Amino acid sequence: MYGAETTTSDSERTAFRRAEKQYKLYKSQLPKSRKKNGIKPTDLSDVVDFRAVLDSFERGEGLPPGIVEFDCPGFDLPVFCFKDRPGFFFIPSALTIEEQCHWIQESLTTFPQPPNRTNLTAIYGPILDLFNAVRSQKVLIETENTDKLVDHDLKNSENILHSRKFLFYEGANMCGKQSCKSVAASVLLQKLRWSTLGLQFDWSQRNYDVSLPHNKIPDALSLLAKKMAVPALSSGEFHPEAAIVNYFGPSDMLGGHLDDMEVDWTKPIVSVSLGCKAIFLLGGKSRDDSPIAMFLRSGDIVLMAAEARECFHGVPRIFTDNDHADISAVLSQFSSEDDCFYADYIRSSRININIRQVN
Ligand SMILES: O=C(O)CCC(=O)C(=O)O
Known part of the structure; x- marks a missing residue:
């Protein structure tokens, strides 16, 4: 886990760490746990649900305090922002079910293929x-x-x-x-925990190693990222050069971190969620700033550009239980016998593809 705090006392102290602890999955919450007594379900009442936000927006009802719609002429999907987190954009249900299934298949078949590296x-x-x-x-x-x-x-x-x-x-x-x-x-x-596309990210150095053999990121992924990046582009174009694909199992989390190895922070990171629902924490420029918690569902896309590139963020929780995973539409699309291996995988997993301009 990159960007993690170094000492326990530090880690207990920050607002970001406290939120991670609040939302993470505890062993006693697992269905097979024998410690049934005293299991407290996680309180999710403060987690922003952009599906509900979208529904009320489409019904012409108001938006929750602190959330605004971002008007982006020529962009045909509703985009939402937080008033106090400039540079962060949430595009709920940006991908159709067919598109989600396509990118799940690509993430499992072609993305981990050499010369792309994986863990x-x-x-x-x-x-x-x-x-x-x-x-x-x-x-x-x-x-x-x-x-x-x-x-x-x-x-x-x-x-x-x-x-x-x-x-x-x-x-x-x-x-x-x-x-x-x-x-x-x-x-x-x-x-499988990650694969890297295009310019290869070197986790040990926390940087891109341009000397490593690599293929260009797939044209279709580049096109998708360029199309989705539009709300976050103040000027110029977005040139996708690298992508990191994260694969989350039921008890995996991604600790609070910054993505700061790219040259131009005015360019967004385009981050695509697939599979089981997760909680995303968007902090501020310090780990002491209280993060905003929000659900990420399959098909949602998040953009982080400009000031938001300096904000700590992470994924403390994915939901694989029937009540919360929210992937029935994806599973019904993968219902043929041929697709059963995709269904089996995604039933208890989440995939995140984040696409970046490096230079
Ligand atoms: O999984 C996510 O939604 C976020 C991924 C992320 O923050 C990263 O790879 O830097």
Whole structure:
């Protein structure tokens, strides 16, 4: 988790940390927890719900105090802002269900493909076709014999580490030796936490490593980001050069942080939510500023530009329970047998694609 506080006493002290603690999922709140007594459901009454805001706006009723509609000529979706957080824009239900399903599929199939790096790359090297391997119930197995590899795409690549290589096989019985490492593709998918598109973000340096091999970010994603960035652009154009895709499991959270490695902070970060509902905290320029909590649902898009680029933000909670996850429309779109692996994944996961201009 980047940008996290360093000492416990510091972390207890800030308003941002207190809000994270208020909203995070506690083990005792998990359905399988044995500590049923004394479980307090999280109080969500202060969480801004932009779906309700949109509904009342469309009915011609007023907006809650502190929230205004942003009038953006030529932009055909309602956009909302907080009066005291300039540079932050919320576009509720920006994507249709079909678009949401498309980007979920892309996030699971093409986005983690090499040369894009993922959190798994450092352990296993580039992994080809992870999602297909899940579908065909394959197992990733360590092999030492690199001479016999038929996988030309991966030859001489990062995943031949000390003459070790990981490849997918039909079953664990391919692993002859006891010491041989193997892991089911389905387990790897559950461990996927991020992938980087376009210019590759280096988490250890917290910067973009332009020397790493990369493909341009996909044209369709670039087009979507340019279209959605319009309300946040005061002048000039938005040139998407990189995207970070975050994959959240049921108890994952993203700690309060700033995204400050891009050169021009007047350009927005375009942040797309997919899958299970989450809580997003938008703080101020100091961790001591009390953050605003809001729900992020599948299809919502958030823009952070200008002053809002200096605001701490994070995701303390995702909801995977039936009452709160709010993904029935996505699941019904993924109802065919062919799509069952997408449905299984997204039922208990959230994906965030955030697109950035780096230079
Ligand atoms: O998941 C989100 O909605 C926010 C992601 C984010 O803040 C980031 O990747 O920097």
